[in-house]
Every structure is written in C-alpha cells, then in structure tokens.
Amino acid sequence: MRSQSNDRHPELVIALNHLIDAGGKRIRPALVLLTGKMLGGDHDKLITSAAAVEMLHSATLVHDDLIDGSLLRRGNPTLNSHWSAATTVLTGDFIFAQAAKLAASTDCLPLMKLFAETLAMIVNGELTQLFSSRGVANRENYDQRIYAKTASLFEMSSRAAAMISPVEQDVVEIMQRFGRNLGMAFQIVDDILDFTGNQDSVGKPVGSDLLQGLITLPTLYYIQKNPDDERIPHLLNGSFLSHRDEIIELVQSIRESDSIKMALQDATKLVDQSIDLLKTMPDGEEKQGLEYMAKFIVAREI
Numbered sequence: 152m153r154s155q156s157n158d159r160h161p162e163l164v165i166a167l168n169h170l171i172d173a174g175g176k177r178i179r180p181a182l183v184l185l186t187g188k189m190l191g192g193d194h195d196k197l198i199t200s201a202a203a204v205e206m207l208h209s210a211t212l213v214h215d216d217l218i219d220g221s222l223l224r225r226g227n228p229t230l231n232s233h234w235s236a237a238t239t240v241l242t243g244d245f246i247f248a249q250a251a252k253l254a255a256s257t258d259c260l261p262l263m264k265l266f267a268e269t270l271a272m273i274v275n276g277e278l279t280q281l282f283s284s285r286g287v288a289n290r291e292n293y294d295q296r297i298y299a300k301t302a303s304l305f306e307m308s309s310r311a312a313a314m315i316s317p318v319e320q321d322v323v324e325i326m327q328r329f330g331r332n333l334g335m336a337f338q339i340v341d342d343i344l345d346f347t348g349n350q351d352s353v354g355k356p357v358g359s360d361l362l363q364g365l366i367t368l369p370t371l372y373y374i375q376k377n378p379d380d381e382r383i384p385h386l387l388n389g390s391f392l393s394h395r396d397e398i399i400e401l402v403q404s405i406r407e408s409d410s411i412k413m414a415l416q417d418a419t420k421l422v423d424q425s426i427d428l429l430k431t432m433p434d435g436e437e438k439q440g441l442e443y444m445a446k447f448i449v450a451r452e453i
Contacts, residue, residue, distance in 0.1 A: 152202050155249035166230055166242045170209050173227045180205040181444065182308040182333070186326055189437035192316035196257045200315065203257075203266065204308050206250035211273055211304075213243035218277070262311050269307040276300040285364035286387050288374050293367065297338040298331070305334025322432075329428045329441070336421040337448050342367035343414050344451065346406045358402030364391045368417065372410035380404070418449050 152171055156164040180201035187197035215221075216229040217239045223229060231239040247270070254266040276299020284296055309330030313323040345360050346369055360367055364386060366374075374383055382401045385394040405411070422445045432438050 152206055155206065155246075155253070159245075162238075163242065163245055167246065169227075169230070170213070170246075173225045175225060177205065178337070178444065178448075179208055179304060179308045182305065182330060182441075183312045185437045185440045185444070186309045186312035186329075187316055189433055189435060189441070190313055190316035190318050190322065190326075191433075192312060196259070196315045197312060199253050199257055200262070200311050203250045203253035204304070204311070206246055206253065207266070207270065208304060210243045210246035210250060213239060213246065215277070217243075218281075257315060259315055262314055265307055265311060265314070269303050272299050272303045276303070280365070286366065286389050286391070288366050288371060288387060290368075290371055293371060294335070297335060297342075301338040301341075302331050302334030305337065306331040309333075325428050325431065329425050332421045332425040332428070333445055333448060336418040336425070336445075339368055339414055339418040339421070340449055340451055343369055343411055343418070346402065347411060358399065358406075361386070361402050361405075362391070362395065362398055364389065368414040369405050369408075369410045372413045373405045373408055376408070376410065377404075415449065422446065422449050 153168060156167040183201040183204055184197055186192075187200070188194075212224060213230055216224055217231040217236060220231075221229055222232040230242060234242070251263075251266060251270075255263050257263075276296060280296055280300065284292065287293075306327055307330070310323060310327040313326040316322075342360065345367065346358060348357060361370060366386060370386075374380075377383070380401070382394070382397045382404075385391050385397055386401075391398050425445045426442055429438055429441060
C-alpha cells in the first residue's frame with residue numbers, strides 16, 4: 152500500500168502514510184487473506200487483492216469524512232481537517248486509482264469487473280443516502296442502504312479471494328454470501344454503537360445518524376414498538392433539524408429501550424448464518440480465524 156505513492160507528489164506520500172498509520176481493524180483485507188489461504192489461493196495475488204480492498208476502503212473514508220465534515224477519524228485528524236476540499240477530493244481519487252491498479256495487477260478480469268461494480272455500488276449507496284434516505288422508516292430501504300455502503304465491500308472481499316483460488320463456482324458463491332452476511336452484521340452493530348458507544352471510541356457524537364435524520368435499525372424497532380411517540384413525526388416529516396432537543400431526547404429513549412437488543416439479535420443471526428456457511432470449507436487455522444472474525448463483529452463494545 153505504501154509503495155503506491157512512490158515517485159508521486161510528496162503530499163500524496165504524506166497523505167497515504169497518514170491514512171495507513173491511523174490504523175483500523177483491517178477486517179476487509181483480513182477477510183481476503185483468510186478466505187484465500189483457506190481455499191489455497193496464490194499468496195502474491197491474495198496480498199495484492201487485500202491491499203486493493205483496503206485502499207478502496209481508505210479512499211471511501213477520505214471522501215466520507217469530507218462529505219460529513221468530520222475532523223477526526225480513529226482519533227486522528229482527517230485529511231480535510233487541514234487541507235482544502237479540492238485537495239482532499241483529489242487525494243481520494245488518487246487512492247481509488249491506485250486501488251484499481253492493484254486489482255488489475257492480479258490479471259483476473261472478473262475480479263477487475265467486480266472491483267468496478269463494487270465501487271459503483273458504494274457511490275450509488277452514498278448518493279441514495281444523501282438524496283432520499285432522510286426520514287425513511289422502512290426496513291427494505293435500510294437493508295439496501297447498508298448493503299450498498301458497507302456489506303458490498305465485505306462481499307467483494309470474500310468473493311474476490313475465492314475467485315482467485317482453485318475452487319468451483321459453488322464455493323465462490325458460498326464465500327460471497329459469507330461476506331455479505333458479515334458486512335450486514337457489521338453495519339448493524341455500527342448503527343447500534345451510534346446509540347450505545349461513546350464519542351471517543353465511535354469517533355462521532357452519539358446519536359449522530361438520528362440527528363441527521365437517518366433512521367437505522369434500532370430506530371426502526373423503536374418506532375414499531377412506540378408508534379405514538381410524539382417525537383417520531385419530526386423524523387418522518389423532515390423537521391428534525393428544527394427539533395434538535397426532541398431528537399436528542401429520542402436518542403436517549405432508544406438507547407434505554409429493547410430496540411438495541413432486538414437489533415443486536417438480527418446481527419447475531421447473520422453472524423450465525425455466516426458461521427454455518429463455513430461448515431463445508433476446509434478445516435484449519437484460516438477457517439477458525441474466519442469464525443473468530445464473525446464472532447468479533449457482534450462482540451464489539453455495545
């Protein structure tokens with residue numbers, strides 16, 4: 152990943168190193184490596200694919216932070232906190248391009264196509280959230296949104312690793328479903344943490360999604376159980392910005408309700424389904440690592 156800025160503008164070198172040094176869970180590249188090693192994939196192609204996936208993820212974060220106006224990411228200043236919007240966008244574009252270059256260097260045309268399709272899915276999901284997801288209390292809309300913004304990249308990670316491994320198509324499809332379930336669970340837990348976490352660990356103010364009018368799974372369950380709550384119409388009719396105090400109160404009510412537990416049960420079910428999908432996969436440390444990863448997703452600080 153660091154080598155992708157070799158012989159480039161010094162500021163690009165600084166930016167890429169800053170993003171890499173900021174750390175993160177590295178779940179997506181770990182998913183590539185564990186899946187591929189479990190299935191006997193080529194070592195060098197797996198390393199390259201893992202780097203491509205993580206760089207793609209990093210590029211989306213650069214643009215997301217700019218769109219959201221976030222000044223911190225993982226406790227560190229974001230690029231847009233000290234650079235202009237134009238510079239930040241161009242840096243994100245550069246990282247996208249280098250991620251695509253890495254994906255292409257696997258010499259696997261179907262993988263390159265999958266990479267492009269996934270990037271288009273992520274961008275379309277973000278645009279949908281910006282333009283038409285505020286105040287929408289609909290489970291189908293929610294599932295589509297979190298698939299596009301999060302689960303699609305998890306799905307790509309496990310699917311790509313299987314595609315460059317010596318396995319049949321049915322195994323590729325199984326690992327594709329594994330990644331999708333894992334990604335859906337991951338985002339549900341993220342949405343739970345938006346209510347139950349603290350600003351330092353989550354990296355944004357508690358309840359920030361709801362304050363922006365975004366209805367996630369805990370809120371959907373709360374609305375189902377409390378349809379007469381007088382604060383809910385402020386979310387649904389788009390007046391949440393002018394009723395900030397009531398929305399802050401609603402965040403606390405959701406935080407203390409059974410809705411958190413109900414959403415976590417959904418995430419746990421997805422993780423259990425993922426683990427079940429691994430039953431037919433080769434035994435070994437890599438399979439155990441994937442099972443551990445799946446369990447970790449719902450064991451984060453709730």
